[in-house]
Amino acid sequence: MPELPEVEIVRRGLDQFVVGRRIHTVEVFHPRAIRRHVGGQADFIARLTGQTVDAARRRGKYLWLPVGEDALLAHLGMSGQLLVGPADAPLSPHVRVRFTFDDGGADLRFTDQRTFGHLLVSPDGAQLPAEIAHIAPDPLEDVFDLAWLTARLRTRRTGIKRALLDQSLVSGVGNIYADESLWRVKLHYARGADRLRPGQVAGLMGAVVEVFTEALKDGGTSFDSLYVNVNGESGYFDRSLNVYGRAGEPCPRCGTLIRRDPFMNRSSYYCPFCQRRPRNGRW
DNA sequence: ACTACGTCCTGCTTGC
DNA sequence: TGCAAGCAGGACGTAG
Numbered sequence: 646m647p648e649l650p651e652v653e654i655v656r657r658g659l660d661q662f663v664v665g666r667r668i669h670t671v672e673v674f675h676p677r678a679i680r681r682h683v684g685g686q687a688d689f690i691a692r693l694t695g696q697t698v699d700a701a702r703r704r705g706k707y708l709w710l711p712v713g714e715d716a717l718l719a720h721l722g723m724s725g726q727l728l729v730g731p732a733d734a735p736l737s738p739h740v741r742v743r744f745t746f747d748d749g750g751a752d753l754r755f756t757d758q759r760t761f762g763h764l765l766v767s768p769d770g771a772q773l774p775a776e777i778a779h780i781a782p783d784p785l786e787d788v789f790d791l792a793w794l795t796a797r798l799r800t801r802r803t804g805i806k807r808a809l810l811d812q813s814l815v816s817g818v819g820n821i822y823a824d825e826s827l828w829r830v831k832l833h834y835a836r837g838a839d840r841l842r843p844g845q846v847a848g849l850m851g852a853v854v855e856v857f858t859e860a861l862k863d864g865g866t867s868f869d870s871l872y873v874n875v876n877g878e879s880g881y882f883d884r885s886l887n888v889y890g891r892a893g894e895p896c897p898r899c900g901t902l903i904r905r906d907p908f909m910n911r912s913s914y915y916c917p918f919c920q921r922r923p924r925n926g927r928w
Numbered sequence: 929a930c931t932a933c934g935t936c937c938t939g940c941t942t943g944c
Numbered sequence: 945t946g947c948a949a950g951c952a953g954g955a956c957g958t959a960g
Binding site: 647648706720721722723724759761762810812819820868909910911912 | 951952953954955
Binding site: 677722723724739757758759760761800801802803807909910 | 930931934936937938939
């Protein structure tokens with residue numbers, strides 16, 4: 646569920662409450678949380694203990710905290726949270742990794758019910774971790790290149806939503822914001838990515854930026870307690886969703902009932918009137 | 929090389 | 945009522 650806006654909210658919280666502080670202790674409670682750290686648990690702990698957090702950066706749904714030349718890289722997965730709170734508070738059941746700081750203030754807890762998220766230390770990863778070299782820039786970055794994306798989409802023999810969810814083409818978009826963006830520009834999720842005119846790609850990415858910006862203003866989308874900011878507070882953009890999770894409800898634009906289709910082992914929500922299905926799967 | 933699908937994981941919801 | 949199946953889904957490995 647955390648997509649770009651939710652991860653950005655977390656990044657801002659880390660920027661405010663963690664940057665500039667020196668890590669005192671690192672405790673790993675669940676090995677799966679650092680499964681992608683190549684050096685193992687002892688190495689993970691050793692590389693972070695005593696280091697000062699220099700910044701909080703983000704690309705798409707990944708965020709990283711530069712510590713000297715290295716970086717602590719984080720992906721929240723489905724249910725990951727980075728929580729800043731009283732160091733003496735009892736550990737909740739799903740705390741996977743805990744960081745304390747030299748100043749004795751609030752600690753940082755990586756909490757993750759479904760354990761799809763992970764942390765790792767990226768050597769020399771302060772600028773851009775090598776582990777995410779394949780992740781394309783997100784549409785809120787200065788280096789985002791619309792012309793490059795347009796060219797890549799032209800050779801893609803797949804539906805536009807699959808392409809939108811492919812983080813090597815454009816990052817930060819997940820199932821919720823993909824459906825919301827496609828609804829805004831009246832595109833069906835199965836429209837051939839290679840059949841879109843450049844103007845349509847530009848319009849779609851404009852809608853993505855629009856939805857991201859509005860969601861950021863609302864503090865992100867929270868359906869339940871699984872997404873919260875670093876202080877444990879929920880966002881309320883779910884109230885502004887037009888189609889996602891609204892099967893059977895009227896389309897806010899035309900009144901036709903929203904539909905839900907099975908899609909990639911998940912769901913696609915769309916208005917069957919505003920977003921016409923391609924006749925032969927490619928249109 | 930490119931695309932599609934299964935897998936990981938837990939807890940809440942739905943249905944028989 | 946109770947249990948089982950369904951559902952949520954990001955990213956990666958593998959199959960085709």
